[in-house]
Amino acid sequence: MNRLLILGAGTAGTMAANHLAKALDHDWSITVVDRDVDHHYQPGYLFVPFWMDPDRVVKDRRDFLPGRATFRQEAVRLVHPGRRQVELESGDLLDYDWLVIASGAVPRPDLVPGMADGSLWREAVHEFYTHEGATALRAALARFDSGRLLVHVSEMPIKCPVAPLEFAFLAEDHYRRRRIRHQVDITYVTPLDGAFTKPVASAELGGLLEDRSIRLAADFAVERIDDERRRLVAYDGRELPFDLLVTVPPHTGQQFVVDSGLGDDAGFVPVDKHTLRSREHERIFVLGDASDIPTSKAGSVAHFATELFVDNFLAAVEGRPLPNSFDGHANCFVESGRGQALLLDFNYDTQPLKGAFPVPIAGPMRLLTPSRANHLGKLAFEQLYWKVLLPGHRLPVTAHLSMAGKKPAEEH
Ligand SMILES: Cc1cc2nc3c(=O)[nH]c(=O)nc-3n(C[C@H](O)[C@H](O)[C@H](O)COP(=O)(O)OP(=O)(O)OC[C@H]3O[C@@H](n4cnc5c(N)ncnc54)[C@H](O)[C@@H]3O)c2cc1C
Incomplete structure (x- = not known):
């Protein structure tokens, strides 16, 4: 039996568990650890001060994990990469063959x-x-x-x-x-x-x-x-x-990352920015906000990166070269008031530009321009998050940044 251990059942950890539950044979065990059972739709925090009911952003995270995964509710204390073990607060040790760290970032x-x-x-x-x-x-x-x-x-x-x-x-x-x-x-x-x-x-x-x-x-x-x-x-x-x-407030990575000697100065795990694989430990991948990749810390980044990660993970366990290269793709709605929002679409190399998204000219979303359609897109994202993204269904949007419909920077 091969053992996959995922630390953190937030946005990235849940998506990874669902994608890998579909992709891995049944000679794999999947264990997901989180300190609590409350999954928060964090983009909803923005609306809570204005109109959204605070209860609406929280759901039981166990309902979004795949049936074949074992959920362990406990805080992680340390990772021992040399021994391929994770130590929990209780002192219990969990063995792994492959580890995914998806423990997010903390406001401090x-x-x-x-x-x-x-x-x-x-x-x-x-x-x-x-x-x-x-x-x-x-x-x-x-x-x-x-x-x-x-x-x-x-x-x-x-x-x-x-x-x-x-x-x-x-x-x-x-x-x-x-x-x-x-x-x-x-x-x-x-x-x-x-x-x-x-x-x-x-x-x-x-x-x-x-x-x-x-x-x-x-x-x-x-x-x-x-x-x-x-x-x-x-x-x-x-x-x-x-x-x-x-x-x-300033943000850092989690304390267990620092205590395990896995983090940079701010507690984020250094990874290859194209494969999300730890620079130091080849059996560790890092998804979501916990890594040091130079793009936005955003759910959209976790989503695009996780989609590309799946084939890389399968290749890594078979000792093949990793086929996919993540480009830092981020896609963010920006509420601008008056019932409108802007949309930003960018990656490591291409800054947010004007244009239409996802279809050139037709849109219906407008890049870097306030519009009603963008605002409705932002509101619709909540249901998309719970029903499509977390369960690991694919969207008709490419994981890599597309230049179709974008106006070159010199024309702005
Ligand atoms: C106000 C706000 C607005 C946002 N708006 C947007 C938006 O519009 N669009 C967008 O794309 N993104 C948005 N984001 C960002 C998005 O929510 C995060 O980037 C995303 O949730 C990161 O996913 P993650 O899995 O890396 O971390 P998280 O979802 O934070 O999950 C980390 C998990 O690890 C667990 N964990 C941590 N430490 C331990 C430990 N020691 N032991 C056990 N478990 C542990 C935590 O309990 C948590 O469940 C917003 C965030 C905020 C705060």
Whole structure:
């Protein structure tokens, strides 16, 4: 019996388990470990502060795992790659022949002085990257009707790097609809030199911030929060006063990755960015946010990468060369308020460009342009996630980035 062990039953771990359950013979055992049974649809956290019921984003993860997999509910403490064993919190050891690490990334508000340990945490300093945080922010946002709102990114990388921009656009829309927009001063604060990482998207999204009268504070490397004076303080001495701060804390990999000596400085596992195979341990693959690949930490990336990973995995166990090369493909909707959204489609080498998606000219989605169809696509994605992506069904969208329908950068 060959033993496959998957650590983490979130987006990537569940998709991998389902794909491999179909692809592997019955002389394979599949064990999936997660510390709890609650699978969170994390893109829903964005909407919880505004309108989505917090209960709606959580489902029992066991319902989405393949019948032939064994689910073990316990936290992982250590991986021993030399012995091909994983140690759980209870001290139990699980043997593996092949290991998939899909343990995600963690928001770490404890890494910014004055954030999690400050007197304003969950009072005037909020986040929406956890279920608890998004739910607390929902109440705070309902109460907040005048003053300075900062929407802040601490540092990169973070999950879904467009989510804080979406939050700023939705907050703007929220106050506009309540007819008190003039009472709320909104600033988007980022460590980047513009609204987003890539030039064409940054210009487009920066234009949208301007259009919505949302200020931009760029190149802001946060040092601490001064809780007493309600100020966000940067290393270069700049200070931004706030009445409500919505921050995205720094992210790291999981502690067991660090403790096992598998992580880089931030706890992400170094892998070959085209095969997702660990650089150091050939029987370990890393899917989703847990790896160090230089593309967005996003469910779409986990989805495209996992589809390509399956054939690579089958080749690896048979000692054949790996046939597929992942290109860093990411596909992200960006809510822009007013019932519209933009769509970004990019990879390691090609920045987000304008055009139509998935069909050239016809779309119906528009790249880098706000449209109603994009917004409806974002809302429909929730059902697609639970019913199509997690169970491992394939979508009629290529895992590799397609240039069909995209306008070259020089024409923007
Ligand atoms: C606010 C927000 C909005 C987002 N919006 C989008 C979007 O619009 N589009 C998009 O594509 N992506 C979006 N994302 C990102 C997306 O949710 C993640 O990239 C995706 O879930 C990553 O999948 P993963 O499997 O790597 O990690 P996760 O889904 O986080 O799963 C990791 C799993 O590992 C388990 N685990 C961790 N440590 C241990 C341990 N020690 N022992 C046992 N189990 C452990 C966890 O319990 C968890 O179940 C968003 C994320 C956030 C926070």
